[in-house]
Amino acid sequence: MGTSRTTDLTVDQIVEIYRTMSVIRAFEDRLHGLAKSLPGAVHLYSGQEAVAAGVCAALAPDDYIASTHRGHGHAIAKGCDVEAMMKELHGRPDGICGGKGGSMHIADFDRGMLGANGLAGGGVPLACGAALTARQQGTGQVSVAFTGDGGANQGAVLESLVLARMLDLPVIFAIENNGYAQATPAAAHFSGTDMAQRAAGFGIPGAVVDGYDVIAVHAATAEAVRRARAGEGPTVLEFRAERFHGHMELWDDQSYRPDADPERLRTESDPLLLLRSRIAEGTVAGPAAFELDRIDRDATALVEAAVTAASEPFTADPRTLLDHVYTR
Amino acid sequence: MRTITYQQAIGEALAQQMRFDRSVVLMGEDSTNAWGPTKGLHLEFPDRVLDMPITEAAFVGAAVGAAATGLRPVVDLLFIDFATVAFDQIANQAAKLRYMAGGRISVPLVLRAMWGTGLRRGAQHSQALHPLFVHLPGLKVVAPSNPYDAKGLMAQALVDDDPVLFLEHKMLYFMPGGVPEEPYAIPFGSAKVVRPGTDCTVVAIGRMVSVALAAAEQLAAEGVQIEVIDPRTLSPLDTSTIYGSVERTGRLVVVDEAHPRCSLATDIAAQVAQDRFAALRGPVRMVTGPHAPVPFSPELEDAFAPGPDQVAEAVRATGLVKDAAVRSR
Ligand SMILES: Cc1ncc(C[n+]2csc(CCOP(=O)(O)OP(=O)(O)O)c2C)c(N)n1
Ligand SMILES: [Mg+2]
Numbered sequence: 001m002g003t004s005r006t007t008d009l010t011v012d013q014i015v016e017i018y019r020t021m022s023v024i025r026a027f028e029d030r031l032h033g034l035a036k037s038l039p040g041a042v043h044l045y046s047g048q049e050a051v052a053a054g055v056c057a058a059l060a061p062d063d064y065i066a067s068t069h070r071g072h073g074h075a076i077a078k079g080c081d082v083e084a085m086m087k088e089l090h091g092r093p094d095g096i097c098g099g100k101g102g103s104m105h106i107a108d109f110d111r112g113m114l115g116a117n118g119l120a121g122g123g124v125p126l127a128c129g130a131a132l133t134a135r136q137q138g139t140g141q142v143s144v145a146f147t148g149d150g151g152a153n154q155g156a157v158l159e160s161l162v163l164a165r166m167l168d169l170p171v172i173f174a175i176e177n178n179g180y181a182q183a184t185p186a187a188a189h190f191s192g193t194d195m196a197q198r199a200a201g202f203g204i205p206g207a208v209v210d211g212y213d214v215i216a217v218h219a220a221t222a223e224a225v226r227r228a229r230a231g232e233g234p235t236v237l238e239f240r241a242e243r244f245h246g247h248m249e250l251w252d253d254q255s256y257r258p259d260a261d262p263e264r265l266r267t268e269s270d271p272l273l274l275l276r277s278r279i280a281e282g283t284v285a286g287p288a289a290f291e292l293d294r295i296d297r298d299a300t301a302l303v304e305a306a307v308t309a310a311s312e313p314f315t316a317d318p319r320t321l322l323d324h325v326y327t328r
Numbered sequence: 329m330r331t332i333t334y335q336q337a338i339g340e341a342l343a344q345q346m347r348f349d350r351s352v353v354l355m356g357e358d359s360t361n362a363w364g365p366t367k368g369l370h371l372e373f374p375d376r377v378l379d380m381p382i383t384e385a386a387f388v389g390a391a392v393g394a395a396a397t398g399l400r401p402v403v404d405l406l407f408i409d410f411a412t413v414a415f416d417q418i419a420n421q422a423a424k425l426r427y428m429a430g431g432r433i434s435v436p437l438v439l440r441a442m443w444g445t446g447l448r449r450g451a452q453h454s455q456a457l458h459p460l461f462v463h464l465p466g467l468k469v470v471a472p473s474n475p476y477d478a479k480g481l482m483a484q485a486l487v488d489d490d491p492v493l494f495l496e497h498k499m500l501y502f503m504p505g506g507v508p509e510e511p512y513a514i515p516f517g518s519a520k521v522v523r524p525g526t527d528c529t530v531v532a533i534g535r536m537v538s539v540a541l542a543a544a545e546q547l548a549a550e551g552v553q554i555e556v557i558d559p560r561t562l563s564p565l566d567t568s569t570i571y572g573s574v575e576r577t578g579r580l581v582v583v584d585e586a587h588p589r590c591s592l593a594t595d596i597a598a599q600v601a602q603d604r605f606a607a608l609r610g611p612v613r614m615v616t617g618p619h620a621p622v623p624f625s626p627e628l629e630d631a632f633a634p635g636p637d638q639v640a641e642a643v644r645a646t647g648l649v650k651d652a653a654v655r656s657r
Contacts (some may be wrong), residue, residue: 062398066357066393067453079630084532088634094428097430097431097432098430098431099430100427100428100430101430105428107425107429107433108432109396109397109429110431114393114396114397117421118420119416119420119421121598122389122417122420122627124386124389124415124419125385125390125392125421126389126390126392126393126421127393128390128392128394129389129391129392129393129394129395129397129399130385130393130394130397131393132390132393132394132399133394133397133399134397136353136375136394137399139399155385156385156386156416156417158386159381159383159385160383160387160389162381162383162386163380163381163383163386163387163390166381178609181532203639207564255350263637267410269623273535278479285382296618323431324384324425324426324427324429324430325427325465325466326466326468326490327426327434327488327489327490328489
């Protein structure tokens, strides 16, 4: 499994990566609990922050990502506005999608975020399409298709591998293997050894990467981005990191996870703590611990302000129900 | 006016817009070896006619993603029957992306597909699946019945900012008709009165327009003048033209070769019954294919699709002729 001992990332870049992970953690852990009073399904990303943060740190602002039902982390890492996201989760007209999307459809094309998706694997072809636009227009943009270990079994995903290879699309398949699809362990649903092995069968280079190690995630993605921009086509990356919470809020019974000990995961497999310890031991150049503490406090405050703003009374005009079905 | 075929008319609309708009790309299987409307386009536009592997879910989805990020993809699904393997990408992604994003993006995509009975291709290559797609908000559905409309509606599809399903009836591909050389667009949601009449409104689509016109000749000999309306676009549907006609004739027959349940025929019949009940002077009649797959045997397939006799019978059974026998399906 790909890990990384050294990195060229600057201190400023490490600070930004840590900040992204910290905001995601604050956002998701705050939602745990708050979700009870929100409409709709909420799938939390805590534990997997290094994947979104590491991948998106290797992208330019105008590169694209297509996300999943567990999409808050991807959206934050791609630069979506945290307050507008929180408002969307409340169904507010001033939410990031005007309240029409909700948690599973957060999108912001201006930030290259093509949308979370309610269909497992459903966003993967969309990411290929954004890559096709980039290829046709010669813009040099790349596109990342996130999907889970469960979504990776979808026909649309496997077809997308064929399409991406045959058209040499500048797309990166980022498979987040968190060990489960709902309550089914990957061992019971994922055929073959891993996604890298599957990719080989499609003629696409692939790697399995430690998804807790943001440095390794970034390095693997940066190489895939280099290949994509150079016209060398797609790459498949499987990132391994378990989620801390259950599959979904209000359904977070984890009895199917016999060795799931959220406390143990949080002490032994926390991507933020891992980065902190790498900085502390000097293998990664980063800021002092008190600065990281301040980033954490700022992240909590940012999320708290978003919750406060989203909790303001509001009305959604039922007449807007019919807006945006068609352009005209 | 020059005469060309239905498929040439579609190809001409594509070529003219591709010369004008570099964002139009064609995607499909065998695109560079096409025999239909797109034949030869790869020679003029080698960078914009893209061959696809047999991966409908992936390439329809990719077309959606490409449309939302700056291209105007025109996807050839070949047969509408194959749309079902890409149904998630059409129904859940293409149709809803704009809505879910709060209107901040659009999906200017054209999905082309052959439809309908008559080519002896059996149950999986002969369907009329448009009701499935008309049902979906966010999609537009177009079904030209002649070369002139085919060119004008395709021209409109290529500048429309919403996903458009463009249905090409396979039995009309070699139909000749007068088509201007210069580009023109026919707005969506505007039906055409193909034959004016006073006694009964007959709404027909695709190949059924010529079937209705043949029935009109039969009925004229009996002194019955039907008004034949071709909606041209199924979504949006020009109900006002249909309503206006029913207000004058007081009678309605809907002709479509799709299956009868939850169909375009039931939809138009129900809308008229709900909104113009007072204008009706007899029962609304539907002439459709049966609730059965399309059979292979030529005799059986010919029995599947409505013909002029059935349309004429249905017109009489709107109360125009007492005791007319309605062939029940
Ligand atoms: C096509 C489809 N089938 C089933 C579901 C129901 N569903 C929602 S999430 C999920 C599990 C997805 O697992 P995975 O892709 O590993 O993502 P994770 O939840 O682990 O992040 C399922 C089956 C769905 N959303 N889409
Ligand atoms: Mg999973």
